[in-house]
Amino acid sequence: MLLSKVDITTILRYNSLVMREPILRMLQQKEHVSGETLAHSLSISRTAVWKHVNILRRMGYEINSSPHFGYSFIKSPDLLFPDEINCGLSTSFMGKRILYSTEVTSTQDVAGKAARRGEEEGTIAIAEKQSRGRGRKGRHWISPIHSGIYLSVILRPSLRPDRALQLPLIAGVAVIRAIKATTKIVPTLKWPNDIMVNGKKAGGILAEISSDTDEIHYIVLGIGLNVNVLKSHFPSPLQETVTSLMDISGHHVSRVRLVRCLLSELESIYLEFLTSGFDSIRKEWLSSNNTINSEIKAVSGPETIEGKAIDIDKDGFLLVKEPNGHITKIISGDVLPPTKKQERIP
Amino acid sequence: MLLSKVDITTILRYNSLVMREPILRMLQQKEHVSGETLAHSLSISRTAVWKHVNILRRMGYEINSSPHFGYSFIKSPDLLFPDEINCGLSTSFMGKRILYSTEVTSTQDVAGKAARRGEEEGTIAIAEKQSRGRGRKGRHWISPIHSGIYLSVILRPSLRPDRALQLPLIAGVAVIRAIKATTKIVPTLKWPNDIMVNGKKAGGILAEISSDTDEIHYIVLGIGLNVNVLKSHFPSPLQETVTSLMDISGHHVSRVRLVRCLLSELESIYLEFLTSGFDSIRKEWLSSNNTINSEIKAVSGPETIEGKAIDIDKDGFLLVKEPNGHITKIISGDVLPPTKKQERIP
Numbered sequence: 159m160l161l162s163k164v165d166i167t168t169i170l171r172y173n174s175l176v177m178r179e180p181i182l183r184m185l186q187q188k189e190h191v192s193g194e195t196l197a198h199s200l201s202i203s204r205t206a207v208w209k210h211v212n213i214l215r216r217m218g219y220e221i222n223s224s225p226h227f228g229y230s231f232i233k234s235p236d237l238l239f240p241d242e243i244n245c246g247l248s249t250s251f252m253g254k255r256i257l258y259s260t261e262v263t264s265t266q267d268v269a270g271k272a273a274r275r276g277e278e279e280g281t282i283a284i285a286e287k288q289s290r291g292r293g294r295k296g297r298h299w300i301s302p303i304h305s306g307i308y309l310s311v312i313l314r315p316s317l318r319p320d321r322a323l324q325l326p327l328i329a330g331v332a333v334i335r336a337i338k339a340t341t342k343i344v345p346t347l348k349w350p351n352d353i354m355v356n357g358k359k360a361g362g363i364l365a366e367i368s369s370d371t372d373e374i375h376y377i378v379l380g381i382g383l384n385v386n387v388l389k390s391h392f393p394s395p396l397q398e399t400v401t402s403l404m405d406i407s408g409h410h411v412s413r414v415r416l417v418r419c420l421l422s423e424l425e426s427i428y429l430e431f432l433t434s435g436f437d438s439i440r441k442e443w444l445s446s447n448n449t450i451n452s453e454i455k456a457v458s459g460p461e462t463i464e465g466k467a468i469d470i471d472k473d474g475f476l477l478v479k480e481p482n483g484h485i486t487k488i489i490s491g492d493v494l495p496p497t498k499k500q501e502r503i504p
Numbered sequence: 505m506l507l508s509k510v511d512i513t514t515i516l517r518y519n520s521l522v523m524r525e526p527i528l529r530m531l532q533q534k535e536h537v538s539g540e541t542l543a544h545s546l547s548i549s550r551t552a553v554w555k556h557v558n559i560l561r562r563m564g565y566e567i568n569s570s571p572h573f574g575y576s577f578i579k580s581p582d583l584l585f586p587d588e589i590n591c592g593l594s595t596s597f598m599g600k601r602i603l604y605s606t607e608v609t610s611t612q613d614v615a616g617k618a619a620r621r622g623e624e625e626g627t628i629a630i631a632e633k634q635s636r637g638r639g640r641k642g643r644h645w646i647s648p649i650h651s652g653i654y655l656s657v658i659l660r661p662s663l664r665p666d667r668a669l670q671l672p673l674i675a676g677v678a679v680i681r682a683i684k685a686t687t688k689i690v691p692t693l694k695w696p697n698d699i700m701v702n703g704k705k706a707g708g709i710l711a712e713i714s715s716d717t718d719e720i721h722y723i724v725l726g727i728g729l730n731v732n733v734l735k736s737h738f739p740s741p742l743q744e745t746v747t748s749l750m751d752i753s754g755h756h757v758s759r760v761r762l763v764r765c766l767l768s769e770l771e772s773i774y775l776e777f778l779t780s781g782f783d784s785i786r787k788e789w790l791s792s793n794n795t796i797n798s799e800i801k802a803v804s805g806p807e808t809i810e811g812k813a814i815d816i817d818k819d820g821f822l823l824v825k826e827p828n829g830h831i832t833k834i835i836s837g838d839v840l841p842p843t844k845k846q847e848r849i850p
Contacts, residue, residue, distance in 0.1 A: 294716060318804075318805065318835060318836060322717065364716060367713070367714070368712070368713070370641075371668065371696065371711050371713070371836050372640055459664065489664060489666060490719075
């Protein structure tokens with residue numbers, strides 16, 4: 159059973175992380191390790207080893223013990239501890255520094271503050287739960303504990319502010335790659351920032367930008383993914399329009415593995431974007447999207463345009479062909495199903 | 505003599521502003537007011553009146569006193585106290601709340617923090633001195649004490665983030681109007697954000713934007729003006745390229761009056777911008793600018809384009825016609841004199 163917020167915070171504060179890591183490493187390297195070996199290696203008593211193992215169990219680690227063989231490691235809990243994510247992470251800067259919390263208002267708030275105090279590009283804020291998770295236009299993002307990925311990354315690209323609009327698109331491609339690589343699910347992208355599976359929303363991307371008129375100061379790029387979220391976590395009107403990776407695959411999906419893969423894909427695509435621009439990634443976005451070639455209604459500020467979504471241009475803007483043949487460029491907005499036409503009575 | 509930073513801060517903390525205001529009001533209404541009348545009206549002793557008057561004098565207010573006539577008000581110091589600015593300010597929201605400091609790193613920092621804690625649109629941060637005043641691209645803005653206007657205003661327009669590029673242009677027009685109304689100087693605008701007088705820089709505008717990809721959260725619009733700045737305040741390489749209003753007019757210019765007028769013009773043009781868009785203001789910008797019809801070199805990020813500046817478009821972007829006839833749109837950047845062509849030896 160997973161611990162409550164208070165328990166974990168208390169443990170992280172008082173239990174020496176310095177002990178947790180070497181104990182886990184030794185346990186994971188061999189099938190069995192005796193209490194005596196652990197105690198000797200760590201220069202602590204066998205009773206202290208026993209106490210640390212019990213704390214690890216309370217954190218969700220499964221560890222067997224027998225008088226004959228000593229301790230044996232069974233499995234990790236799926237908690238987003240920085241050392242769990244960092245173990246085997248192949249990036250050079252993305253997620254190398256992790257600001258982990260059990261509960262936050264929004265990881266965007268944590269990463270935003272960190273960006274303002276000068277934290278480096280690639281620093282991420284991640285949390286088990288958000289009390290005021292948000293999506294585009296201040297919409298609420300439901301973020302139940304231990305079930306989703308709520309991750310915000312600090313980016314500092316030397317780009318004009320208008321280029322920031324492309325970040326959610328390239329991040330979408332990274333999310334698709336990561337989900338494909340860690341599950342058998344093939345999601346699609348809905349312009350501008352939704353991750354869809356079987357026509358339902360499984361995730362979203364939010365870019366909050368600080369800039370002047372010449373250049374971006376920093377971007378806090380937020381990624382929210384319904385990984386092991388249950389339908390019952392959502393209010394009933396939403397249950398028909400959202401889904402989760404567990405919902406689709408029928409089994410629990412490792413958040414740690416998915417985060418690690420996501421950070422790796424994000425670093426790779428971000429570097430490609432900085433060196434080669436949006437155009438090469440545009441093709442991959444198009445090959446994964448479910449918006450183009452659909453009849454849609456695009457709502458952008460006070461304006462509504464209905465027509466066929468025909469492409470995204472080199473800047474990432476959506477091109478909509480209206481029934482009169484006129485092509486309109488949508489810079490930002492929501493894509494909705496078209497208004498149903500009244501059937502003509504013959 | 506004006507007080508040092510510490511003196512003023514101490515006075516503002518310990519001297520009841522509640523007393524300063526009614527004393528000044530009574531003094532300004534009549535030619536002479538006796539100590540007894542003041543003491544009676546304010547329910548304090550004549551000695552207390554005397555102490556308050558002395559503090560006002562130390563703040564820079566000129567107040568005469570004679571045994572026969574009592575006190576008589578001569579003039580205010582040109583300090584940017586909120587009550588001095590607010591007295592006669594005709595705006596409905598612009599500058600109605602003023603965050604005043606003697607010295608700050610940058611008024612942009614003060615207003616940015618205020619915006620994040622939710623201060624209302626129109627709130628301004630103003631200071632007598634900036635230790636780390638900044639212009640576009642993190643350039644240093646020299647901000648000597650009691651000599652310039654260093655003002656940052658919080659704006660919260662419900663607009664797409666790309667529209668933020670127009671704010672420095674409309675603010676430029678407001679600055680031109682305010683300078684014309686309070687002095688006999690006719691400045692010009694250099695795209696995108698410089699206030700020029702006689703071909704030298706007298707001020708600049710900086711817009712720092714917080715947004716997502718759909719909408720602006722807030723803008724901190726900074727205005728820096730060399731009002732009574734002396735040439736000697738600038739390092740010698742800059743002395744030939746900068747100027748101040750005092751430099752041009754030959755006399756001290758009231759900063760308080762100019763700030764009041766600027767806030768009024770800014771509110772009026774901002775409301776026009778929100779209701780009618782950039783286009784009507786574009787004409788006024790064009791009529792006050794010194795960029796269009798000049799041969800220029802535009803440096804935008806890594807790119808440099810030389811040609812004739814021919815117009816600004818409906819979005820506020822600069823249109824440059826290259827010698828081959830090709831017209832390039834410059835979204836942001838610096839406008840410099842063209843590279844001098846080597847004379848051909850005949």
